[in-house]
Amino acid sequence: MLMTEIAASLSDADLLAAYAAGDMSAAQVLSARLLPRVMGQAVRMLGDRSEAEDVAQDAMIRLWQNAARWRTGEAQVSTWLYRVVSNLCIDRLRRRARNVPLESVADPADERPDVVTDMQAKTRLMALSEALAQMPERQAQAVALRHLEGLSNPEIATIMDISVRSVESLTARGKRALAALLAPRRKELGYDDA
Template identity: 70%
Template sequence: MFQRSRRSGPETDPDADLLAAYAAGDLSAARTLARRLGPGALAQATRMLADRTEAEDVVQEAMLRLWRQAPGWRTGEAKVSTWLYRVVANLCTDRLRARRRKDVPLEAVAEPEDDRPGALADMQMRTRHAALSAALAELPERQAQAVALRHLEGLGNPEIAAIMDIGVEAVESLTARGKRALAALLAGRKEELGFADD
């Protein structure tokens, strides 16, 4: 299914220990692992899909796949979090491709929920999010994924490389080109998005 890249060095993965404990029958380890990895996976899926409900479905499917991998997981071949983010990214990509085949306009996609207080702040954040989502949707798929994982999820280039199954230099190139393209797409909207003084 998903090939795991070999890792070097003695670095340990506490998530792999939890996965092994779950495989041995410890259900509390599964709950702990879900609490550790679930929020990040959900944030990644929500940003990629711009639909919280659909993102929750993706994360649920990704976690089910992780539980199925648990008995045969080989510690040291991949970080559990990297594997999970990669599965989430692939599932999201599949859904985005299905959307494009249906020609669903971006405006028809539900906005993710925003818990920030204040109507003005809420409107500003929604406007910025919609602008960013629209701009990301105009980028080539791999550029959009690399930019989102780096600058929205805060992942490092080696982890993104593992998730996307490419080299670190390719990640750097995709991210740089994606940032330049986003800046060009959003350049005329600074004032509207509240960045006029930046």
């Protein structure tokens, strides 16, 4: 059995290999390491904690399923997870945009007090999520990875499997699209004096 202290010093790929070989403590260390980031990315894109938890669980299931086939050195676990979470969130945003009227999106079902305590922050989070749902999906993905996750353009290029130049173009157009969608809500979002 791999000791938890040793596991903590291993890379994500090494931990995944240890899990595939039957070591559950490696899965525990890996989950503790990756899940907060996965969860944060999903909440920022979806604006809803309950949906974000579903996405996070789904992303981790895909990670466990791919553990035995993972080839160290080919792709970073974190890069792969960014892509998986981003795609899962975009899928949900698309479905939301197709099926659900915006009024009901703006009022999330999850009303637990720890979701976002500040009402203003909650309104902004939901407004951004609604806007991302209405944008072309590659633009939404690029904007979210650049401005919500703080990744560099080369990192985003790897995640989205496109050139750095394409990332720059997508993020620029994405921000213009966001401005067009959200500028009319300036007052509601509390940026009247910005």
